[in-house]
Amino acid sequence: MKRNLQAGAWRNAALRLEVFTDADLDDIHRATLEVLERTGVFVESDEALDVFADGGCRVDRDAKIVKIPPYIVEDAIRSSPSSVRLCGRVPENDIVLEGGRVGFTNFSAGIMVIDPRTDEYRPSTTQDVADLARMTDYLSEIDTYEHSVEGRDGPEETLAVRDTAIALKNTTKCVGTGALSTYDVDAIVRMGAAVAGGEDKLRERPLVYFCECPVSPLKITRDAAEVIMGAARHGIPNNVISMAMSGASSPVTLAGTLVTHNSEVLASITLAQLTSRGAPSIYGSSTTAIDLRLAAASVGSPELGLLSAGVAQLAQRYLLPSFVAGL
DSSP: OBOOOBTTOSSTTSOOOOOSOHHHHHHHHHHHHHIIIIIOEEEOOHHHHHHHHHTTOEEETTTTEEEOOHHHHHHHHHHSOSOEEEOOSSGGGOEEEOTTBOOOBOOOOBSEEEOTTTOOEEEOOHHHHHHHHHHHHHOTTOOBEEOOBOOTTSOGGGHHHHHHHHHHHHOSSOEEEOOOSHHHHHHHHHHHHHHHTSHHHHHHSOSEEEEEOOBTTTEEOHHHHHHHHHHHHHTOOEEEEEOOEETTTBOSSHHHHHHHHHHHHHHHHHHHHHHSTTOOEEEEEOOEEEETTTTEEOTTSHHHHHHHHHHHHHHHHHTOOEEEOOO
C-alpha cells in the first residue's frame, strides 16, 4: 500500500498554491449553500427525487427541482469519509487518498487513437483498452487505472462493463470505471466481487471505483444519479467530477465558476449520503474555461490550473479526498 507524499505540507519538498484565502473559501461555501437552497438542482431520476425527499429536501416533482437545506449539505460533508482507499489486485498497488497526499492517474476516456504501429488515426478498440491497461500497470508513477479509451468495436450497451472486465484482466491497479446505469454498477460490482472473493471483501478492498459527472449548470442526469446511488449502496468509492466551463456553462469569474462546481459536487455527495450514510466519495473536477475562439474546453490552460488549485482548497476545507484535472 502506498501513502504518497503530501502536497502543501510545510516542508521544502512540496509545492503549495493557495488561490483563495480562508475568507474567500467561506464566501464560496456560503454562496454554494444559497444556490442549493434557493435555486436548487435539476434531478432527472425519479428514484433520486424520492431519496432527496425522504432526506428532508424540498422536491418539485413536476419541474424535477431539488432544493437542499444547508444543514443537510453540511451533514453530508461531515458523514462522507475523509480517507478513501483504492486497492489493486496486489496490495503493493493500494493507494490511500487523504489529507493532501498526491497521486496520479491517467484520464478518460478517448474514443480515437493514433495506432502505435501504423500511425493511423482510428476509433479505439477493445485491444487498445487491454494494451493501455497493461502500459498503465507497468508505469510506477501512475497509481490507478482509468479507462483510457473506449472499446468502440463492441455493442454500446455493454461498453462500460466490457471495458472494466478487460481492465481487471490487464492491470493489477485499482480500476476506475465509466458506468452509466444501475445495471452497469451492479454488473461491475459482481465482477469485482468475483476477483476479490465476495462483495464483503470488495467493500473492504475496492478493486474498482466509479466516476460520474453532473451536467453543468446544476443538473444531475438519470445516469449520474443511478451511478451515485448504486455506488453508495455497494459501498464502492465514487469520484464526482464536475466539468463546468467558465464563460459557457458557468460564470466567467473564477469564484463564480467554483460556486457552480461546488454546488454540483456537493449535491451529488449529498445524494450519496442520503442513499447510504458513510458512502465513500471523491471530490472531483475537470472544470476549466471555454476557448471563445473554438467554443471548446480550454484543457491545459492556466485557468484550468487555477481552478484545480481552488478545487483542491475546497476539498481540503471539507476534509474530502480530491481529484483534479492536470495540465
